Amino acid sequence: xxxxxxxxxxxxxxxxxxxxxxxxxxxxxxxxxxxxxxxxxxxxxxxxxxxxxxxxxxxxxxxxxxxxxxxxxxxxxxxxxxxxxxxxxxxxxxxxxxxxxxxxxxxxxxxxxxxxxxxxxxxxxxxxxxxxxxxxxxxxxxxxxxxxxxxxxxxxxxxxxxxxxxxxxxxxxxxxxxxxxxxxxxxxxxxxxxxxxxxxxxxxxxxxxxxxxxxxxxxxxxxxxxxxxxxxxxxxxxxxxxxxxx
Amino acid sequence: xxxxxxxxxxxxxxxxxxxxxxxxxxxxxxxxxxxxxxxxxxxxxxxxxxxxxxxxxxxxxxxxxxxxxxxxxxxxxxxxxxxxxxxxxxxxxxxxxxxxxxxxxxxxxxxxxxxxxxxxxxxxxxxxxxxxxxxxxxxxxxxxxxxxxxxxxxxxxxxxxxxxxxxxxxxxxxxxxxxxxxxxxxxxxxxxxxxxxxxxxxxxxxxxxxxxxxxxxxxxxxxxxxxxxxxxxxxxxxxxxxxxxx
Numbered sequence: 001x002x003x004x005x006x007x008x009x010x011x012x013x014x015x016x017x018x019x020x021x022x023x024x025x026x027x028x029x030x031x032x033x034x035x036x037x038x039x040x041x042x043x044x045x046x047x048x049x050x051x052x053x054x055x056x057x058x059x060x061x062x063x064x065x066x067x068x069x070x071x072x073x074x075x076x077x078x079x080x081x082x083x084x085x086x087x088x089x090x091x092x093x094x095x096x097x098x099x100x101x102x103x104x105x106x107x108x109x110x111x112x113x114x115x116x117x118x119x120x121x122x123x124x125x126x127x128x129x130x131x132x133x134x135x136x137x138x139x140x141x142x143x144x145x146x147x148x149x150x151x152x153x154x155x156x157x158x159x160x161x162x163x164x165x166x167x168x169x170x171x172x173x174x175x176x177x178x179x180x181x182x183x184x185x186x187x188x189x190x191x192x193x194x195x196x197x198x199x200x201x202x203x204x205x206x207x208x209x210x211x212x213x214x215x216x217x218x219x220x221x222x223x224x225x226x227x228x229x230x231x232x233x234x235x236x237x238x239x240x241x242x243x244x245x246x
Numbered sequence: 247x248x249x250x251x252x253x254x255x256x257x258x259x260x261x262x263x264x265x266x267x268x269x270x271x272x273x274x275x276x277x278x279x280x281x282x283x284x285x286x287x288x289x290x291x292x293x294x295x296x297x298x299x300x301x302x303x304x305x306x307x308x309x310x311x312x313x314x315x316x317x318x319x320x321x322x323x324x325x326x327x328x329x330x331x332x333x334x335x336x337x338x339x340x341x342x343x344x345x346x347x348x349x350x351x352x353x354x355x356x357x358x359x360x361x362x363x364x365x366x367x368x369x370x371x372x373x374x375x376x377x378x379x380x381x382x383x384x385x386x387x388x389x390x391x392x393x394x395x396x397x398x399x400x401x402x403x404x405x406x407x408x409x410x411x412x413x414x415x416x417x418x419x420x421x422x423x424x425x426x427x428x429x430x431x432x433x434x435x436x437x438x439x440x441x442x443x444x445x446x447x448x449x450x451x452x453x454x455x456x457x458x459x460x461x462x463x464x465x466x467x468x469x470x471x472x473x474x475x476x477x478x479x480x481x482x483x484x485x486x487x488x489x490x491x492x
Binding site for chain 1: 267268274364365366368369370372373376458459461462463465466469470472473474480482483484
């Protein structure tokens with residue numbers, strides 16, 4: 001990694017280069033998921049585990065909010081929590097995720113309890129929450145920048161899953177269609193922030209490392225799903241067992 | 247899981263039953279490791295990643311120490327940190343682990359920096375440290391009880407690795423031979439503690455869950471090692487690449 005001070009545009013280019021290499025759209029599990037190569041039980045395992053990640057996003061954002069001393073910044077960031085938790089007028093992303101798990105035939109109790117997820121999922125998700133609690137705010141904000149790469153994977157997922165799976169329809173995928181705009185708005189805001197605030201070479205390196213870390217959080221979850229549920233799957237003790245086996 | 251109050255002997259039996267089912271001596275990776283089925287690069291990957299776990303054990307014990315209000319208990323627990331970090335007179339377990347990684351031809355800088363370990367290893371190990379920081383002390387102590395099952399796996403490892411690998415000798419395995427007595431002493435102490443202090447049904451259930459959690463911490467590390475390094479290995483970005491590939 002370069003150790004000279006970057007211009008803000010060079011920093012953006014370096015961040016985008018990390019996505020090209022490490023964002024989880026490159027993971028083989030997503031090729032299987034979007035290409036119609038998974039059985040329903042494997043898609044269930046993905047949605048069940050990913051619920052843990054979804055459920056912790058507003059918690060992660062609340063931790064970040066608690067560390068922001070600038071009310072203007074807090075006001076801008078707060079919308080992320082509303083997007084996931086909802087408001088009196090509109091439902092949030094977590095509710096839309098549950099439409100997906102409902103549509104896949106999973107029981108809400110099973111999903112919401114998170115009792116049957118892979119331990120590796122929980123460890124990765126909790127690492128993300130601890131990261132934003134323990135590291136400087138700049139790194140916490142930078143770790144959200146995987147949103148830069150999300151609209152592309154969301155579009156691929158919507159198209160691929162609608163085409164290939166008869167147990168998927170537009171309503172069950174409403175989480176992803178809604179995120180297309182939200183992720184772009186959120187990513188633009190966070191990108192402007194880190195380009196403005198990462199003023200030293202060292203701060204820029206920490207921003208890049210934060211995005212590496214976040215890519216690892218996402219990638220590791222798919223490694224664990226693949227190991228547990230893709231042939232020959234080895235489901236660990238206590239985790240979700242698809243009907244008919246893996 | 248039973249929801250009636252157990253006698254202290256029934257609690258011990260329930261804890262030992264968890265080990266029979268979930269302790270990582272049952273993981274297929276250990277059958278490969280102890281049976282001489284791994285190439286040197288795969289044994290290197292195991293020792294490199296496991297260093298992260300070893301290095302965090304005294305940190306985990308320091309967190310527990312910081313939460314103990316009874317000086318008698320602290321004095322008894324403190325010996326664990328000395329066993330790993332060493333004293334002026336005797337070397338500790340971490341130094342002995344580095345004899346193993348030295349013997350395997352890994353550079354100390356690579357090992358100690360932990361820069362090339364699997365993200366899944368780091369997430370699992372940090373989950374353990376956070377667990378003992380965040381949960382009641384009784385659960386933190388209970389999570390150490392995998393030590394009950396350690397002497398057996400250490401004996402199998404020493405015998406199997408000496409027999410099968412020409413790059414392993416008794417000096418490089420001194421960590422495990424030393425742990426045979428230490429682990430037994432530590433496990434007896436912690437077992438007496440939880441049998442005495444887990445007085446309610448609910449406390450007993452939390453003790454059992456803590457041991458489940460700890461078994462997950464160990465098992466998950468081997469799942470990730472297997473996925474990354476056992477044929478067909480898929481090493482994630484930035485992690486250790488054995489010479490000659492996986």
